C-alpha cells in the first residue's frame with residue numbers, strides 16, 4: 434500500500450463522528466440524538482446519530498458504529514469490508530477524492546496534512562472534554578432532582594403513609610419494623626410521568642400513592658430515589674396497571690431517579706453494621722428481614738437492579754440448555770453474561786460493600802432465568818469476597834419465586 438493512501442486513511446480516522454455528523458446535518462434538534470429515515474432503506478425512522486456519545490445506529494440495516502468512516506459508509510451505501518468501499522467512505526469523511534497511490538507527497542503537502550490532523554485531534558479532545566462536562570452536569574441535575582423528590586416526600590408515621598405499611602406487609606408477609614420508616618417515605622398523590630406532548634412537556638399518565646425510598650452512597654449521602662406506585666386493590670403485586678398510551682405495552686410501576694450505580698437503598702438497619710443482607714428489590718430484602726425478625730446487628734439493603742448488585746461480567750457464556758430460533762428457523766445458542774466479574778471495575782460502577790462488613794448475605798431472585806441468575810450471583814460473590822469475610826448466597830426454595838412471594842403465600846395460608 435502506498436504512503437499517500439495510508440496518510441489519507443489516517444486523516445479520515447482523525448475526524449470524529451460528531452464533526453462528520455455536523456457537516457452532513459445529522460445534528461440533534463432537541464435532546465441528544467438526531468433521528469430520521471435511513472438513507473439507503475425505506476422507512477421514516479430507525480436511524481439515529483448521537484454526536485455527543487459518538488455513536489450511530491440504524492435499526493433498518495441492523496448496523497451501527499462509533500466513528501465517522503462507518504457512518505459515511507452507511508450514508509453512501511459503501512461496504513467497509515471491501516477495500517474500495519472503505520476508501521470511498523474515507524473520501525466522504527474528508528470530502529476529497531481518493532488520492533492516486535502513485536502520487537508522492539511534497540514537503541509542503543505533508544506539513545499541511547500534519548497540521549490538519551493535529552487540528553482534528555485537538556478538536557476531538559475538546560469535544561470529549563465538553564461531553565464529559567455535560568454528562569457531569571446532567572448527573573448533578575438528576576441527583577438534585579432525586580434528592581428533592583425524596584426529601585419532599587412525607588414521613589410514614591401513625592396513620593400517615595398507611596398505604597406503604599400495608600403494601601410492604603402484603604408483599605413481604607410481615608409487619609415492618611418501625612425503623613424501616615426511618616428511610617422509606619411516601620407520597621399520597623405521586624405523578625407517574627411518561628412520554629412528552631408535542632411541545633416537549635412531560636405527560637402525567639397516573640397519579641396515586643407511591644413508596645419513595647432513597648439511594649445512598651456508602652457515606653449515607655442521598656444520590657437518588659426509588660419510586661414504587663401502589664394499588665392495594667391489585668393483588669398479587671399491589672401495583673397499578675400502567676400502559677404506554679402510544680405503544681400499548683405495559684410499563685413498570687417502579688422508577689429510579691438520580692444516581693443508583695454504587696448506591697444502595699437502605700431498607701432497615703445501619704450502614705455501620707458488620708452483617709449486611711443485600712437483595713435486588715426492596716420487597717425481597719424486606720421479606721428476608723421479616724423472616725429474621727429484623728436482626729439488630731444487620732443492615733438490610735436493596736440494590737434496585739441486578740446490574741448494581743452483581744456487576745458486569747468478564748465476557749459472555751453459552752447457556753447450557755437454552756436456544757433461540759433465528760429468522761431462518763435455525764436453532765441458535767443463547768449467550769448470557771458469564772460468572773466472572775469484569776476485570777478492572779471502576780469504583781462506583783456497581784454496588785460495593787464497606788471493609789467493616791465481615792458477614793455478607795446475598796439474596797437471589799427465584800423468579801428470573803435460573804442459570805443467568807446463578808452466574809450473576811457468582812459474580813457478586815467473587816466481586817465482594819475479601820479475606821476474613823463470609824459471603825453466602827441464599828436461594829428461595831425451588832418453585833417459590835422470590836422470598837417476597839414465598840412470604841406472601843405464607844401470609845395467605
Ligand SMILES: [Zn+2]
Nearest residue numbers: 471491493494
Ligand atoms: Zn440504514
